[in-house]
Amino acid sequence: MGNQGKFKGLSRRRFIGTIGGGVIFVVGAWKLAPDLFSDHQGTPVKTGSDFEGQNVSVWVQIHEDDWITIYNPSSEMGQGSMTALAVIIAEELDADWSKVTVVQSPAEPDIYGVGWGGRGRGSMITVGSRTVMSYYTNLRQAGAQARFVLLHTAAERLGVPVNELSTEPNKVIHKASGRAMRYGELAKLVKPMNTVPEIPQEQLKHPKDFRLIGKFGHRFDVPSKCDGSAQYALDVQVPNMVYAIIARSPVYGAKPRLTNASQIRNTPGVVDIVELNHGIGLITETIELAINTQPKLQIEWSKGNTADNFNSVKAFESYPEEADKPISNGDVINALKSGVKSYKSDYKNDFVYHAQQEPMNAIVSFSEDGKSAEAWVGTQAPGSNRSAIANVLGIDASKVNFHRTYVGGGFGRKATSDWVTEAAHLAKAIRKPVKLLWTREDDLKYGMFRPQSLQRMEASVDSSNNIIGWKHIIVGTGDRLMGTGSATPYYAIPNQHIEVRNIDHGVRTKHWRAVGHGPNKFAIESFIDEIATDLSMDPLDFRLNLMKEFPRAQKVLKTVAEMADWNTPSPAGMAKGIAFAERSGSLSACVCELAVDRSNGRIIVHKIWATLDAGIVVQPDNAIAQMEGGILMGMSSVLKERVTFVDGMVEQSNFDDYQILRADEIPDVLEVKIIDSEERPTGIGESGVPIIGGAIANAFATLTGKRLKHIPFTPDKVKSALA
Amino acid sequence: MRSVTINVNGQRKTVNVDPMTPVLWVLRVYLGLTGTKYGCGKAICGSCTIHLNGTPIRACVTPVSACIGGEITTIEGLSENCDHPVQKAWIEAQVPQCGYCQSGQIMSAVSLLRNNANPNREEIKSYMSGNLCRCAAYMRIIKAVEIAAKES
Missing domain, CATH: 3.30.365.10 (Aldehyde oxidase/xanthine dehydrogenase, molybdopterin binding domain)
Structure with a gap:
């Protein structure tokens, strides 16, 4: 083993x-x-x-x-x-x-x-x-x-x-x-x-x-x-520490020119101004002064950036043409032509923001003799952070005393070194411990987002209702981030072609909990339901048939169907939808039951049932908590969240215009069952995210006869689908 | 800058700050009470929830001057040994994941139960909707409030 x-x-x-x-x-x-x-x-x-x-x-x-x-x-x-x-x-x-x-x-x-x-x-x-x-x-x-x-x-x-x-x-x-x-x-x-x-x-x-x-x-x-004693990086205070905030480029790649430097320098309590490639670092004696002074920086930004004219909504218009470009795989082309029925459907998703509750922050201190450094960071990537600091300071990584704290949410955002590198540059300039804070606005405006993309799905079916050809083209910005989860290893489908076609919009993208699995499983699971519905087959039976070589996957799906009493119709005005996903070696499935308020376009998810096979589970209750959180975070992204760009700039700025799920929007029931197993452990933390999009979309389609194909399913989209 | 005296968790504290400074930074930086968190700076997310005279307020938008003469309670002042009924319920239900929002969640839950000892599920959801949790530990937040209501 x-x-x-x-x-x-x-x-x-x-x-x-x-x-x-x-x-x-x-x-x-x-x-x-x-x-x-x-x-x-x-x-x-x-x-x-x-x-x-x-x-x-x-x-x-x-x-x-x-x-x-x-x-x-x-x-x-x-x-x-x-x-x-x-x-x-x-x-x-x-x-x-x-x-x-x-x-x-x-x-x-x-x-x-x-x-x-x-x-x-x-x-x-x-x-x-x-x-x-x-x-x-x-x-x-x-x-x-x-x-x-x-x-x-x-x-x-x-x-x-x-x-x-x-x-x-x-x-x-x-x-x-x-x-x-x-x-x-x-x-x-x-x-x-x-x-x-x-x-x-x-x-x-x-x-x-x-x-x-x-x-x-x-x-x-x-x-x-539960008592406030857990220490996050933002809680750390060290002697002689100064504070820093950076005004970063509104369009990625733009370089700054500060036009009122002397005025800012003359502000009492301002310690220094540090020019960086992508922004102006403001170092002050107090954190409140940094926050208050940041908006007063007058900066001219350079033009000529890839993202200068990027409009994310408009960009979607160019994606179908890219998806139309032919493939060269003859077997797949023939299979798609030779079926008795064929299907084609486009799905889309907007950019989403990590929105980890603790904004990016770090403390870096560079010794006066220039030989060593110390850092306090809440991070997913301590090893590469330490090296990044060492590189900026021109010292060996072993000379960086790196303290790890609890991380106030990561979700992939804190697996980079960008913010730690910034703090190192500031520390190098000032030779004092510097605490760098990203305000919530900084964290969102200069965020790294899950890519927006279009999923072009095509399939063909033979006379026995078997899928005999499958094509999945992903178009968007974010390259490999868009590819994960596009394979369907537990569905026996011959003649497949899966391809990512990247268009560089010049904006920052990043792994976001479950990475490409969120958008891809939404598209795949929706498309599977579209085919099953057209063939008048039950979506559960259709999937079980595709999984017939994989009893472990079948069990995950069958168990969730039992929990949800799949074959019993929902109460009037409600419907159920089902979805399956594999992520980080684990298998998960979900049924949700929802209603729609046609007056305001709101989807109301009443019940969610989910199953997880993750091999041996070390902490079952925590695994359930991870599934609950993953499913609800996924639901938040599916129903509410979107980052949009106009002229290369992020339009949203804080939790008022980038809304995430709140307590009054959660389902009445969220039941998770862990499948007993003695197989080796597999990943859990992301397994809840990919199953909810398809389950919601499929339940909505069953309830209304209309299919939502572009996440998030905001009220305006729901209303126009039902119009 | 001027000398400002406030009452925090039963103690008088004097700090030298601009009176318009949000009490959040006074608590965290000047008094070292870092259990109260910065999340949005605009009273949207609830991570900075504290009590002023028993009423929940958002510390990130409340100037320290508005707290003069009042009694502030932070998460650190809720109990000596993490044994307030709401904290015990939070542990029993294993609510926190990343934990960053939980001080604010707990302070909101305490004030909910102070005003309504037996809230129903909808009342809990509605009251707690002012506190964001990105880990989406909401099912357990609701459950913990129900446990605490039963216990107290």
């Missing part, structure tokens, strides 16, 4: 001896520099709860008072992975969870990074719902190896063979003599061991013996998020 075999030879696991009243197990890290845990004289480096250096790598620390510290390599932005990863280690370590503390690991990708799919070491980036699935095998091994060391220490102390020992939470037990030793006691006794062997798969716990995985409920971070 998993990728465990691939680690053999790569891993050189070491156990490091007693340090400062506790023991550190350096296990599961697959590349350890020889001097990483000690200085050149062999003296162990300082570690423990107060460590903050870059030169220490640990997963687990056991303290004499029985407390266990587990180091979290992932970014905690609400998805719960800081708890999940610690649970995985604690499970194999047989730790008493009530004694576990989770702390952020250093931003040290060589130690804490992981490769895609969990293979080897790699980047330290929390994206693509990959954290648990990537770390699962490695961290079970890390926990098991820590337990191995404790068992051997106890065997020596008790003078018994190690195979007579077993563990209970935080204890090693010798049944024959009735003796036991606490982990905290053993922490004092552990002797250095040069190597700890790879624990064979069969000695890891069988899933039926799990105490924490699949059972564990509460998240580590939740209490601190």
